[in-house]
Amino acid sequence: MVRITSDILQSVVKPARYTGNEWNSVHKKWEDVSCHFALSMPDVYEVGMSNLGLKILYEILNNREDTWAERVYAPWIDMEEEMRSRNIPLYSLESFTELNKFDFIGFSLQFEMCFTTVLNMLDLSGINVWAKDRGDDEPFIIGGGPCVYNVEPVADFFDLFLIGEAEEALPELVEVFCEWKKEGRPNGRGEFLKRAARVRGIYVPSLYVPQYDEKGMYTGLQTIGEDTPPVIYKRIIQDMDSVATMERPIVPYIDIVHNRIMLELFRGCSRGCRFCQAGVAYRPVRERTESRLRELARKMIDVTGYDEISLTSLSSADYSCLGGLVDNLMNDFSCEKVGFTLPSLRIDSFSIDLADKMQQIRKSGLTFAPEAGTQRMRDVINKGVTEEDLLKATGAAFKKGWKTVKLYFMIGLPTETDEDVIGIAELAQKVVNHYKETTGRKDVKVTISVSCFVPKAFTAFQWFGQNTLEEFSRKQMLIKEHIKDRSIHYNYHDAHVSLLEGVLARGDRRLSGVIYSAWKNGSRFDGWTDQFDESRWTRAFEENNIDPAQYNIRERAFDEVFPWEHTTPGVSRAFLKHEYEKAVAESLTKDCRRGDCTGCGICQKLGVNIVDWGKERA
Numbered sequence: 276m277v278r279i280t281s282d283i284l285q286s287v288v289k290p291a292r293y294t295g296n297e298w299n300s301v302h303k304k305w306e307d308v309s310c311h312f313a314l315s316m317p318d319v320y321e322v323g324m325s326n327l328g329l330k331i332l333y334e335i336l337n338n339r340e341d342t343w344a345e346r347v348y349a350p351w352i353d354m355e356e357e358m359r360s361r362n363i364p365l366y367s368l369e370s371f372t373e374l375n376k377f378d379f380i381g382f383s384l385q386f387e388m389c390f391t392t393v394l395n396m397l398d399l400s401g402i403n404v405w406a407k408d409r410g411d412d413e414p415f416i417i418g419g420g421p422c423v424y425n426v427e428p429v430a431d432f433f434d435l436f437l438i439g440e441a442e443e444a445l446p447e448l449v450e451v452f453c454e455w456k457k458e459g460r461p462n463g464r465g466e467f468l469k470r471a472a473r474v475r476g477i478y479v480p481s482l483y484v485p486q487y488d489e490k491g492m493y494t495g496l497q498t499i500g501e502d503t504p505p506v507i508y509k510r511i512i513q514d515m516d517s518v519a520t521m522e523r524p525i526v527p528y529i530d531i532v533h534n535r536i537m538l539e540l541f542r543g544c545s546r547g548c549r550f551c552q553a554g555v556a557y558r559p560v561r562e563r564t565e566s567r568l569r570e571l572a573r574k575m576i577d578v579t580g581y582d583e584i585s586l587t588s589l590s591s592a593d594y595s596c597l598g599g600l601v602d603n604l605m606n607d608f609s610c611e612k613v614g615f616t617l618p619s620l621r622i623d624s625f626s627i628d629l630a631d632k633m634q635q636i637r638k639s640g641l642t643f644a645p646e647a648g649t650q651r652m653r654d655v656i657n658k659g660v661t662e663e664d665l666l667k668a669t670g671a672a673f674k675k676g677w678k679t680v681k682l683y684f685m686i687g688l689p690t691e692t693d694e695d696v697i698g699i700a701e702l703a704q705k706v707v708n709h710y711k712e713t714t715g716r717k718d719v720k721v722t723i724s725v726s727c728f729v730p731k732a733f734t735a736f737q738w739f740g741q742n743t744l745e746e747f748s749r750k751q752m753l754i755k756e757h758i759k760d761r762s763i764h765y766n767y768h769d770a771h772v773s774l775l776e777g778v779l780a781r782g783d784r785r786l787s788g789v790i791y792s793a794w795k796n797g798s799r800f801d802g803w804t805d806q807f808d809e810s811r812w813t814r815a816f817e818e819n820n821i822d823p824a825q826y827n828i829r830e831r832a833f834d835e836v837f838p839w840e841h842t843t844p845g846v847s848r849a850f851l852k853h854e855y856e857k858a859v860a861e862s863l864t865k866d867c868r869r870g871d872c873t874g875c876g877i878c879q880k881l882g883v884n885i886v887d888w889g890k891e892r893a
C-alpha cells in the first residue's frame with residue numbers, strides 16, 4: 276500500500292486529486308475478490324472523473340462480488356515530480372495499491388493526444404510499456420473508448436482492446452479471467468489472451484501481424500491462431516432501459532469538468548454529418564424511455580445531493596420526448612431546487628425555448644455549431660442547417676435576453692474555397708447585425724471558435740488529405756482579415772496539434788516507435804496547450820525515419836486498404852465512399868432516424884434497431 280504524506284500533498288496543486296475516499300467510492304477487502312480492475316483515464320482527475328463511460332463501468336464491475344474496480348488518473352506534472360523523486364509508484368484511489376499489483380488496467384482513450392500519457396502512467400507504475408515485454412506477474416492493459424476505431428498506432432502498448440460499448444462485454448471478459456485464474460493461470464498470459472480473443476468485441480493485437488508491400492503500403496493483417504476473428508465488430512447495447520448503468524456516481528471533493536449528474540438520454544446520432552466519427556461509431560440511435568430516465572434521475576439525486584442534472588447525449592435536443600421529459604423532471608424536483616442543463620443545443624427555436632425554460636445560466640451564453648460558413652460547405656458536410664435556421668435561433672435567443680453567442684466552425688474541409696472560409700467571418704457578422712436589428716442595441720458578443728479539420732477513420736472523409744500547416748495558417752489569417760466588428764471575438768486552434776492528431780487518427784502500427792520516442796523526449800498531456808511541445812514530436816518522427824505527411828496530408832485512393840478496418844463499428848465501406856462522392860456533389864443525405872434507412876449497414880450487420888420512442892408513439 277502506498278502512503279502519501281501530507282508534505283507531498285502540501286507541495287502540489289489540488290491535492291484532493293490524489294486522496295480518494297470520496298462519497299460513493301467503493302471499498303472492498305483486497306483479498307475478498309478474484310479480479311482487481313483499475314479504471315483509468317490518461318488525464319488529470321478533474322477530466323477523468325467527468326467521463327460517463329468510466330462511471331458506468333465502475334458501478335457495473337463493483338456490483339460483481341468477485342471484482343473490485345478502483346480508479347486512477349494521471350498525476351499532474353508537480354505530483355509526478357514528487358512521485359519520481361521519492362520512488363512512489365502510481366497507485367489506485369480506493370485502496371492506495373500500486374498499479375502493478377492489479378489484474379487489469381483499463382484506459383479510456385478519448386482522443387489521440389492522450390497516447391503519451393498512457394505510456395507515462397505505465398512507466399510510473401513500474402509496468403513495461405511494450406506489451407511484448409510484460410511478464411506473467413504484470414497486469415493486462417486494456418483500452419477502450421472512441422480511439423478504438425483506429426488503435427493501431429498504440430496497439431503494441433496494449434494487451435487487448437474492447438471495441439464498442441462495454442457494459443456487457445467487460446463482465447464477460449472478467450468471467451473468462453476468473454475462470455483462467457481459478458484453473459491456476461495455465462500457460463501464462465498468452466493463454467488468457469487467446470481465450471479473451473474469443474469474447475465478442477475483444478481485440479488482441481498480438482494475434483494480428485500487419486503486412487506491408489515493397490513500397491511500404493499497408494496490405495492487411497495476418498492472424499495468428501485458428502479461431503482468431505479477422506474482423507472485430509463493436510459491441511452494442513440494444514436495450515438502453517434494461518442495461519445496468521450508473522446509479523451512485525462518486526461525488527468529488529474538488530470541482531471537476533462536469534460536476535453534476537449526467538443523465539444519458541440516448542446513444543447514437545443519425546444526423547449523418549460526414550466529418551463526424553462519433554456519428555458513425557455510436558449508431559444507431561437508441562433512446563431510454565422517459566420513465567427510466569426519471570427513475571435514474573431520482574436515484575442519483577437521492578444518493579449524491581447534487582443540485583444539477585445534465586441531460587447528456589451526442590445531440591441531446593434530438594431526444595424524441597425532450598419537451599415532456601423536461602417538464603416532468605422539473606416537476607419531479609420542483610421542491611429540491613434541482614437545475615437542468617442541455618450540453619448541446621440544436622440550431623432551432625425549440626432548443627432556445629427549452630434552454631429558456633430550464634433557465635440555463637445566461638452569463639455563459641449559448642453555443643451553436645454551424646461548422647461551416649457557407650451553405651455550400653454545410654451541404655458538403657451534410658450539416659443540414661441553413662443560415663436562416665441560425666438567424667432564427669439566435670434571434671429567438673436575443674429576444675429572450677441572451678447577448679452572448681459562441682459559434683463553432685472548422686476549416687480545412689474537403690472542397691473548401693476561400694469564399695467558404697471568409698463565409699465564417701461573414702456569418703458571424705450577420706449574427707451581430709441580427710442582434711442589433713432585433714434588440715436595437717449593440718452590446719452583443721459573438722465568439723467564433725475555429726478548429727482545423729482532422730479526417731478520421733470510418734467517416735466519409737477518411738480518404739481526404741488534411742490541409743498543410745501553411746494552408747491552415749493562411750485560412751486562419753483570412754478569417755481574421757475579414758472580421759470588421761469589435762463584437763466578434765475570434766479563437767482558433769493550434770494547427771500543429773491538429774496535424775499531429777491527423778497523423779495518429781489514421782496511422783498504422785509503425786507509429787508506435789514515434790509515440791514511444793515522443794514520450795521519451797518528454798511528451799505527455801499533449802492535449803494541454805501549455806504542455807504540448809511540437810519539437811518533441813518532430814524529433815520523434817526523425818528518430819524513427821517516418822514522414823508524418825504520409826499519414827495526414829496524403830489523399831488516399833479509394834481502393835487503398837486501411838489499417839483500421841478490422842476494428843469496426845460495422846459501417847459499410849461502400850456507404851462511406853458514396854457519402855464522400857455525395858459530399859463532392861454537395862448532395863444531402865437524410866437523417867435515417869425517422870425516414871428511410873440510408874444504408875450505412877450497421878443495423879443489419881450488428882442485428883440492432885433504432886429505438887425512438889417519439890416515433891413509436893406517432
Ligand code: SF4
Nearest residue numbers: 867872873874875878
Ligand atoms: S443501418 Fe440504416 S437505419 Fe440503421 S443506422 Fe444505418 S442508415 Fe440508419
